[in-house]
Amino acid sequence: MSKQSFLHGAMILVLASVITKIIGMGMQIVLNRIVGPEGIGLFRLVFPMLSMVLTLSTIGLPTAVSKVVAEAIVVGDRRKVKRIMVFTTSVITVLATFFTILVVSMAPWLTSHLLTDSRTYYTVLMMSPTILIISWSSILRGYFQGIQNQSPPSIAWILETIVRSLVTLTIVYLCMPDLLKASAGAMFGVLAGELAHLLYIGACYYRKFGLNKISFPPMPAHVKPESYGKTIRSLFEVAAPVLVAGIIGSLVYWSETLLIPRALIAAGHAQTEATALFGLYSGYAVSLLVLPTVFTYALSTTLVPAISEAIAIGQPTLVQRRLYQAFRFTAMLGLPASVIFTLLATELSTAIYNTPSAGPLLAIMAPVGFFIYLKSPLSSILQGMNRAGLATFFSVVGSLFKLAIIYWVASIPGIGIRGVAWSVVLSNVFVASAYFVTVTRLIGFYIDLADTMKILISTLVMSLIILQAKAVTAGIGASYTVIVSVTTGALVYVMLLFLFRALSLHTVKRIPYIGPLAAKALQWIPFVK
Template sequence: MAASKLMQGTKVLTVATLTSKLIGFVYVIPFTALVGLQGNALYQNGYTPYSILLTLSTLGVPVAMSKYVSKYHALGDYETAHRLFKSGIWFMAVTGLLAFLVMFLGAPALASLSYQPSETDQYTFDNVVYVIRMVSFALLIIPIMAIVRGYLQGFQQMVPTSVSQVVEQIVRVVFILAASFAVMSIGSGDLPRAVGFATFGAFVGGIGGMATLLYFYFKQRPTILARVQSHPAKERQTLPSMYKELISYALPLSFVGLAIPFFQAVDLYSIEGALSGTAYASEAKAFVGALTGVAHKIVLIPMALATALSITLVPTITKAYVNQDNKLLQSYITQTYQVILFIGIPAAIGMSVLAKPTYFALFGSANLELGAETLGFYAPATVFFSIYAVTGSILQGMDRQRNAVLSLVVGLLLKLGLTYVFLKWFGPYGAIWTTYIGFGIGIALNVYFIGRFAKFDYTFIYRRTVLIVIFAAIMGVAVWVFANGLAALFPELSRVTTFIVLLVSIGVGLIVYFYLAIRSHLAGKVLGERFKL
């Protein structure tokens, strides 16, 4: 029953997050056709530092606010949470402004960290500065949107966050493609200008998302105020004490939320410098585009479930933890692990096996070997990212934020210490191996801490993982055999015929995996009654 309740709270966010990520990936196909892998690399030069400053400026507020609101609602105190929300809007406006100024004024310094000139460049140092400044405007609006999302999530209302995410992404992508097409195909064909307008799409999308959130908030405001008035604070806290508690949640959440952006930043600021003077120097910028602009977006798609679970888990586990309901807590943790592994492992194997037809069907033959190999090697990252996200959220829900931060620090230090050396030793793909090492150690620490502080027994999860890996491996072999056999039927593979092979192969993989899972009763135990025989 508890697991069912958790999944019901996650469904709407999963659909919205998956939709948002699909939209965010689909636009990469025409965008890459317009600006190429170097254009993608230039885009990431602006977007990666923006992601870091955005996380710092929001201070982990969406999840921290949902945790704060959930806690005080469980205690019957609606007034305290609402007071903090009203004050927090102004606080987030200030942090957003400060982050904007840091990024806009510090653009030359940020550009100098990543840009390495080479003979094959299609953009200059000044172009990188321009792109960073264009994306910085989004920091003026996104932090304010974050606190509204977090407050409504504290009521366990996920629809406003879900709809606003999709609207934000649609508006952003439409602007990116329209602006890029206008510059590259109709206008001057100036690549840096097209990419600059593309990054400005984050601000335009933020306006769309904010408008959607305000619609939901004002629609529900009478109900919220009625609850606040009928559940006054038993003891009125001062704003400094309230902020102290929120920040005690938010800073660790913010830091843990930086895991993926930090790892990407290490790659962005290391790859070109480390590969300079090597046999891989000429393709360094193309590899940055393939890794951070293409492969990374693909592996984030199956992670949609983990992202939704991470948002839902913190207030849900906090409530069980505050109420000292250990049975419910154990049930939530067990269900979370099962669902993530059940979806993530076969997705990673499928993406790795089908990496070459996927890249060719979506992006054509340009840089095919580089792009396909990058995607194939990077595909398992979806499992690492997903498990890290949900284990970090479980620890945060249990008030073990320090442990979640410790695991990130250890993993990040390993990433920082090894990336340059691995790039020299193994070439471009050394950056991928250090991502696995860093996240792998971070996950191991999170798993240990959950076992220790939640007294969670992993025996059951271990058995389930072995079964899932076996089924996913059988699926992978079947997909590989079928994809290669079907491809052999075509005298010459085009992007259209490759896309057909890809879709049919994915269908075969789904049929094989779910047949095994349903026949073994695994699907019913993990996903619910609908999947039982």
């Protein structure tokens, strides 16, 4: 079987994430400059609805597929994997078809009564075909995660991003200045990209990685084939808490989207201003803040099957090692990212979006970026340990806390959208801290204090370098300040990691495709080992 190691699979996803994020970010920059905050707000009002419908259509089964397939492969139970794929595909097809019809039929009511802006009607209609397409893709993606081969989903992800970006920008450019058509055109770009994703990952499954084309280890003599009923129960043991968490998360996401414009209107803004401010927050500040999640997404995706496999073969020390790898990887990337977004918030917003007004929102949220980036891997570890219910509980409490802050603070005149940013700060610190304490109590966790201090010192020095570079380049231009500050600070940071032996050539070499070449280039530096 073409199985990849935990780190190799994670790094493949990281590489794919970086590529797709670069392409997607380029598309987002152009799109934001074309349609402005109001157009972005109009487009993003629909996404929480799509998230909720997808949650109800897939009912947590993609995550269950990745976990249960990984467990079945460990014991060589090919028949169980076949049952999983047939059952989940059938269930999801029926559910996705039902919800597609429901959304189309209820589109006039949804846009006129539920959403705060009735101009989203055509965008909702254009969204509906993506429900079935994404649902099918999610099952195949779960299968590849289960066999621990991340290459096909990664390539499909890159292809989807390219197609979506090209189609979106072309249609939006042709539709402007009509924001209604531009918003619907952007959603058509999403549809085109998801279709390309499904066609590629489906072709990979049927041509090379189907059940009859991959090898299984021999089934141990003491292991008996599992009954059909037990297989279904094992799926829903994982899917049920994931579904509950997904529904709650989607409800919170949707509630937040519905609540923010209403709170802003209560604070004294007109409807169009409220939509524009929502777009400024979600499409500008948050889009920059979550850039590093391309790396933690890779960890989250590979952790569920990796943790499940470690538990299935009775290796608790391996689970602890996975946890430390996730923490260390997130700290090494998340801490410097938080510093960059905090110190250069306005400069980044100006250079990238030509919208400096997004900077203050980013500056409020950025200092807790590390907590935001760490939250997803910790949640995946809890899922892999069959503790998804605990993750759901803390997520619910944090989300209710966030909504309460938005309701009480964002509606105050003079505070408005800044109250939304503070809700992100407080809720994410709480949830990430609760996840970390829970995981630590369940399996124990030893932090290498010396290694962590090396990362913290490197980050601190990078901060001082960025502040100095920012002062030197003040008045020259935001783009120049960003380029000089980030480049200088990042180079110093990476070199300090090598100098402190917190990063090694061995780790660099393990990066798929580009690692060996990068290691050869770095080995000429005296202190790089």
